[in-house]
Amino acid sequence: MNEESKEPQAIRKLAPGRLVIASHNEGKxxxxxxxxxxxGIEPxxxxxxxxxxxxxxxxTFVANAELKAMQAADLSGLxxxxxxxxxxxxxxxNAPGIFSARWGLPDPGIEGIEPEAGEGRDFDRAMRRVNAKLDALPEGTSRAAHFVCALALAWPDGHVEWFEGRVDGxxxxxxxxxxxFGYDPMFVPEGHGRSFGEMAPEAKHAMSHRADAFAQLVAAVF
Structure with a gap:
């Protein structure tokens, strides 16, 4: 994708077959x-x-998505x-931003975030930290937020396409x-009364930041 135009400019199409999902997050x-x-993809x-x-x-989200996709393509040959x-x-x-998952760690190493007892990522902890920081701001502070999703599609020869989606709420x-999963239970998308945590998967998939990025990917590479 061309970063300046923000329009999908895919050079390479993705053929049906095996595709590595370069994530250890089962929700994703x-x-x-x-x-x-x-x-026709076999994930x-x-x-x-x-x-x-x-x-x-x-x-950036794009840079992290690219490095994960490129490593998985290189190691798997897919x-x-x-x-x-x-x-x-x-x-x-715009915090926690690229550190969103790390806000769920006992010691994420982020200035102003105190470690808590426990091991591993804990998004209940992460949500409490976000809410506590907002509560510490002056009364009436906006609670506007948005999710961003960057998708990177890499081939073993190093070719990469990327797409970025967003949803406000x-x-x-x-x-x-x-x-x-993640911060879904505390995020209500614009124009809706239910949080992502209350929505059926198909309802969330129709409007989410990931769905936005996927719509761009589908238009470009399938």
Whole structure:
């Protein structure tokens, strides 16, 4: 995709067959698998192939998605699709952003975020941290937020296509719903009364940041 035009400019089409989903996040893998189902693609997860998780050293969603997709394609010898996504809270300077998953770690190494007891990613903890930071701001501060999803599709020879989607909404507290994953229970998309955590998967897939990015990918490479 051309970064300046923001329009899909795919040079290469994706043929039916095996495609590595370069993620160890089962929630993401489920959503991506469902979105790929109509296109003759056989998704295989990075975890099922015992592929390692790379260190996410990029400074943007696109950069992190690219490095994950390129590593998976190189190690597997198959085309690979990676997602890097996160929650951007406007009143927090668009944090947590690319650090969204790390806000669920006991010690994410982010200035101003205190470690808590426990091991592994915990999005209940991450949501509490976001809400606590908003509560510490002046009364009436906007709770506007948006999700961003960058998709990178890489081939073993190093060719990469990328696509970026977005959905805007508002953060609520307490969280509502037990569907979806990540920050979904505290995010209500614009024009709707239910959180992503309360929506059936097909309803979320019709409007999410990931669906936006996928619509661009489908138009370009299938």
């Amino acid at each position: 893998v489920r959503e991506i698998r469902a979105l790929l189902a109509p296109y 295989v997860s990075a975890a099922s192939l015992d592929l390692p998780e790379p260190e996410e050293t990029g400074t 085309p690979a699709l990676a997602d890097d996504s996160g929650l951007c809270v406007e009143a927090l300077g 508002t953060l609520i507290w307490p969280p509502r719903g037990d569907k979806g």
